[in-house]
Amino acid sequence: MKNENKVSTYENPFLPEPARIVRTYHLTEDVKFFQVRIADMEKALSFKYKIGQFAMISVLGAGEAPFSISSTPSRPGLLEFCIRKTGIVTEAIFRLKENDMIGIRGPYGNGFPVEQMRGNDILITMGGLGAAPLRSVLLYCLDNRDQFGRVILLHGAKKPSEMLLREEFLSLKQRQDLECHLSVDKDDTGNWTENTGVVTTLFPKIENLVPSSTYALVCGPPVMYKFVLKELLKLNIPKDQILMTLERRMKCGVGKCGHCAIDYIYTCLDGPVFTYWDVIHMRELI
Amino acid sequence: MNNGKLKIGIFELTGCAGDALLILDCEKELLDIFKAVDIQVFLMASSEVTDEKLDIALVEGSVSTEKEIEELKDIRERAEVVVAIGICATVGGIQARFTDPKEWENKYKEVYGDIEMTHTKAVPSKPIDAYITVDTYLPGCPIGKDQFLNLFTRVVKGNLPERYPRPVCVTCKYNENDCLLNKGIACLGPLTEDGCGSICPNHNVPCFGCWGPVEGANLTSEYHLLQEKGFDIEAIKKQMANYSGTKLVEFFKQLKKESK
Amino acid sequence: MKIVKLKKENLFPFLEEISKEADLWAPTKVESDRHKFQAIDDLDQIDIEYTRTILPPRKIILPPTINMFQASDKEYKEDFSHVSKKIIFGIHPCDLHGLLIMDNFFTHEFYDPYYMESRKNTLLLGHSCWPDENCLCKSTRTHIIKEGYDLFFSKIDDTYIVWIGSSKGDDLIRAKEDLFEEDISDKDIKKYTEWGDERDKAFQTEINFDSLRDLMELKYDDPLWKKVGNACLACGSCTNVCPTCNCYNIQDRPVLGENYSEIKRCWDACTLENYSEVAGGENFREKRSDRLKLWYTHKFQVYITEYGKPGCVGCGRCISTCPVDINVKTVGKSLDGEKVDSFWNRLDKEVTK
Numbered sequence: 001m002k003n004e005n006k007v008s009t010y011e012n013p014f015l016p017e018p019a020r021i022v023r024t025y026h027l028t029e030d031v032k033f034f035q036v037r038i039a040d041m042e043k044a045l046s047f048k049y050k051i052g053q054f055a056m057i058s059v060l061g062a063g064e065a066p067f068s069i070s071s072t073p074s075r076p077g078l079l080e081f082c083i084r085k086t087g088i089v090t091e092a093i094f095r096l097k098e099n100d101m102i103g104i105r106g107p108y109g110n111g112f113p114v115e116q117m118r119g120n121d122i123l124i125t126m127g128g129l130g131a132a133p134l135r136s137v138l139l140y141c142l143d144n145r146d147q148f149g150r151v152i153l154l155h156g157a158k159k160p161s162e163m164l165l166r167e168e169f170l171s172l173k174q175r176q177d178l179e180c181h182l183s184v185d186k187d188d189t190g191n192w193t194e195n196t197g198v199v200t201t202l203f204p205k206i207e208n209l210v211p212s213s214t215y216a217l218v219c220g221p222p223v224m225y226k227f228v229l230k231e232l233l234k235l236n237i238p239k240d241q242i243l244m245t246l247e248r249r250m251k252c253g254v255g256k257c258g259h260c261a262i263d264y265i266y267t268c269l270d271g272p273v274f275t276y277w278d279v280i281h282m283r284e285l286i
Numbered sequence: 287m288n289n290g291k292l293k294i295g296i297f298e299l300t301g302c303a304g305d306a307l308l309i310l311d312c313e314k315e316l317l318d319i320f321k322a323v324d325i326q327v328f329l330m331a332s333s334e335v336t337d338e339k340l341d342i343a344l345v346e347g348s349v350s351t352e353k354e355i356e357e358l359k360d361i362r363e364r365a366e367v368v369v370a371i372g373i374c375a376t377v378g379g380i381q382a383r384f385t386d387p388k389e390w391e392n393k394y395k396e397v398y399g400d401i402e403m404t405h406t407k408a409v410p411s412k413p414i415d416a417y418i419t420v421d422t423y424l425p426g427c428p429i430g431k432d433q434f435l436n437l438f439t440r441v442v443k444g445n446l447p448e449r450y451p452r453p454v455c456v457t458c459k460y461n462e463n464d465c466l467l468n469k470g471i472a473c474l475g476p477l478t479e480d481g482c483g484s485i486c487p488n489h490n491v492p493c494f495g496c497w498g499p500v501e502g503a504n505l506t507s508e509y510h511l512l513q514e515k516g517f518d519i520e521a522i523k524k525q526m527a528n529y530s531g532t533k534l535v536e537f538f539k540q541l542k543k544e545s546k
Numbered sequence: 547m548k549i550v551k552l553k554k555e556n557l558f559p560f561l562e563e564i565s566k567e568a569d570l571w572a573p574t575k576v577e578s579d580r581h582k583f584q585a586i587d588d589l590d591q592i593d594i595e596y597t598r599t600i601l602p603p604r605k606i607i608l609p610p611t612i613n614m615f616q617a618s619d620k621e622y623k624e625d626f627s628h629v630s631k632k633i634i635f636g637i638h639p640c641d642l643h644g645l646l647i648m649d650n651f652f653t654h655e656f657y658d659p660y661y662m663e664s665r666k667n668t669l670l671l672g673h674s675c676w677p678d679e680n681c682l683c684k685s686t687r688t689h690i691i692k693e694g695y696d697l698f699f700s701k702i703d704d705t706y707i708v709w710i711g712s713s714k715g716d717d718l719i720r721a722k723e724d725l726f727e728e729d730i731s732d733k734d735i736k737k738y739t740e741w742g743d744e745r746d747k748a749f750q751t752e753i754n755f756d757s758l759r760d761l762m763e764l765k766y767d768d769p770l771w772k773k774v775g776n777a778c779l780a781c782g783s784c785t786n787v788c789p790t791c792n793c794y795n796i797q798d799r800p801v802l803g804e805n806y807s808e809i810k811r812c813w814d815a816c817t818l819e820n821y822s823e824v825a826g827g828e829n830f831r832e833k834r835s836d837r838l839k840l841w842y843t844h845k846f847q848v849y850i851t852e853y854g855k856p857g858c859v860g861c862g863r864c865i866s867t868c869p870v871d872i873n874v875k876t877v878g879k880s881l882d883g884e885k886v887d888s889f890w891n892r893l894d895k896e897v898t899k
Contacts, residue, residue: 063797468866
């Protein structure tokens with residue numbers, strides 16, 4: 001016997017909201033910036049998220065994938081994403097133009113522990129696409145500048161043309177309340193005025209850090225973690241104050257599809273933000 | 287002709303043309319297919335051929351002559367996306383089972399004798415990715431209707447299907463068959479890509495691998511399992527070789543080493 | 547709890563009556579030796595003397611493929627066409643426990659309407675069973691059931707003792723009240739407890755599940771994992787037949803000639819090669835041993851920590867399914883230090899000789 005009517009009064013967590021691409025442009029050759037607004041204005045404003053959370057974006061005919069939110073909840077209404085072209089869904093996203101529609105649902109994941117971070121110094125180390133989730137943190141800290149101690153940014157890229165949000169970060173250098181250090185492995189332009197060398201060469205520039213009151217946030221390519229973590233441990237930052245955000249295959253975002261399972265946790269519910277202690281403790285994390 | 291529709295070519299190299307036939311057999315959907323795209327080349331349906339740029343080329347059959355190598359390279363140059371359809375194109379098919387050059391030459395002589403080919407030269411059969419980059423694969427012998435329509439509806443919207451190769455056992459379990467291996471029957475289900483709907487095991491006939499080897503197949507384990515169950519190892523190798531084309535050559539070499 | 551009695555010959559009239567209101571599903575015999583749950587047109591199809599079906603009854607609640615919604619540029623239309631009123635008759639205690647775990651899982655943190663709407667429209671009529679050599683439910687303490695069913699039929703000779711587990715179950719009885727008897731005699735009770743004792747003795751396999759939680763942790767790098775990894779055919783069967791596996795994949799399938807896609811939800815299996823592959827090709831669990839470790843972590847460890855009982859309900863399906871003997875019995879016993887005779891052990895000797 002067919003039951004024609006949906007009986008539920010529950011919200012369906014799998015249904016996306018139609019959203020419009022407001023602005024999009026290339027950040028690097030294979031990374032694009034997307035500014036998105038949920039079509040329903042009320043829902044756009046009530047989309048409450050925390051720094052470090054992610055959303056599921058779907059493109060009609062291509063599929064759905066998880067993406068870190070790069071904007072800050074301190075500036076509601078618009079959502080921003082830095083997306084790298086890596087597969088079928090992202091290729092479809094890359095073909096979209098301003099005013100095109102996508103589906104969006106979320107926010108998902110634990111996000112960074114803002115409450116705990118308040119009142120402490122924040123040391124952000126990013127490389128490559130790691131700028132996508134950590135930009136959200138940086139902007140949030142700057143928007144709520146009085147709530148945090150020192151804010152330090154270390155950002156590394158292979159070469160200037162591959163540095164995500166280069167102009168945005170360069171302009172931040174003028175701020176007195178932010179210690180902003182940028183570096184490229186190799187300068188192929190000849191007019192790079194910042195540091196040259198891998199991102200860990202920026203660590204000596206940090207002076208008088210008080211490790212017990214510092215939260216270190218790291219995101220970048222796998223190879224970066226190894227070296228950056230070494231530096232952070234050298235600085236004596238407690239293992240549970242080193243925070244990183246990780247990538248996994250996800251199909252649902254709500255702890256049902258199983259793809260992001262690690263040990264007894266689901267990255268989409270209990271992550272994507274983990275402490276360094278979690279990483280040691282749960283062997284499969286990185 | 288430019289009507290904003292995607293330009294598609296369906297090409298047949300060496301094979302039985304069964305895949306092209308299957309496309310024509312999508313009777314219910316055929317009108318919609320022709321409406322949705324602009325089919326430029328499809329010898330099975332029309333002798334009209336153009337040499338315009340294509341958005342998508344579906345290539346069936348293995349590469350068996352020098353002429354076909356040229357033809358294939360030309361297809362790659364003309365087409366934005368190349369899809370290998372059917373196991374002849376994806377793994378080389380039955381005609382690629384003689385992978386050893388010496389063996390191939392002997393077989394060739396046996397069949398053709400000393401007849402000289404004038405218009406082209408025969409070469410050992412290979413899957414199309416031996417010569418060109420392939421964007422996605424649609425295995426099958428012939429390809430499955432549902433999988434073809436999935437591929438087709440996706441590419442028409444500009445997206446490749448998300449390829450998720452899995453062994454025949456997955457569908458076989460959905461169909462609630464008892465595992466034939468457990469019944470002591472030499473079934474190649476775990477080594478073979480799914481898509482057929484486990485049609486043979488559904489009728490208690492073991493899978494003989496016609497969809498080609500699945501990515502990540504554990505050949506060593508299955509080989510030893512069948513050996514333990516008392517099957518003739520040469521017969522098993524033959525069975526495995528039937529539809530695996532050039533893709534299991536390394537495995538067979540390794541077996542040879544082991545048995546020495 | 548309310549308990550009534552039903553004579554064997556009254557079972558079919560009762561099922562006849564209640565199947566007027568809903569689709570009746572029950573175990574049926576396929577060929578000579580296998581059973582599966584099927585929608586019943588003719589009550590004679592039912593074969594209640596079964597040990598286990600190939601797939602667990604979760605397939606009735608959430609079939610291998612469903613449509614979740616229709617997606618277009620402007621809107622998303624929910625599709626709940628897999629939901630209908632159903633009654634499943636003949637579920638064994640282990641499978642009822644399996645569904646209880648699924649209920650728990652699909653309402654944990656986020657409510658999954660695709661499972662739950664279907665589940666809420668399904669009545670579960672359990673049935674007593676007799677173990678074979680692969681039944682492990684006594685070790686997992688799922689051989690008895692106190693909740694989760696609407697009715698439970700314990701067969702004692704030519705009579706059923708019918709336990710009423712829910713208000714809806716009670717309604718079913720009321721629909722054909724005259725078929726049932728109220729008073730359970732002392733003789734019935736004696737027969738029932740004797741039957742229970744006999745059944746307890748009939749279990750042939752025992753596994754110490756309590757120690758497995760810690761053993762999974764302590765033996766994380768045990769050579770066992772390499773051995774099972776070498777033998778695993780990555781066919782996904784253990785996962786597909788498991789009553790507590792829930793993984794799925796989502797596909798966007800455009801509809802030919804239309805401007806919308808059907809968003810499909812299909813079963814997935816963590817033991818398959820590409821399960822943990824992300825866009826760009828990186829596979830977080832390329833090794834079969836890593837995938838098996840995840841599966842066993844979920845069966846032996848996670849649920850004990852989360853819900854106080856193992857994720858395995860002891861149904862024995864993985865034991866009767868896996869062609870290379872990787873199952874809760876051999877892996878569990880091995881972790882516990884026992885030497886087991888299995889293909890994966892023999893293969894290890896074969897390839898390392």
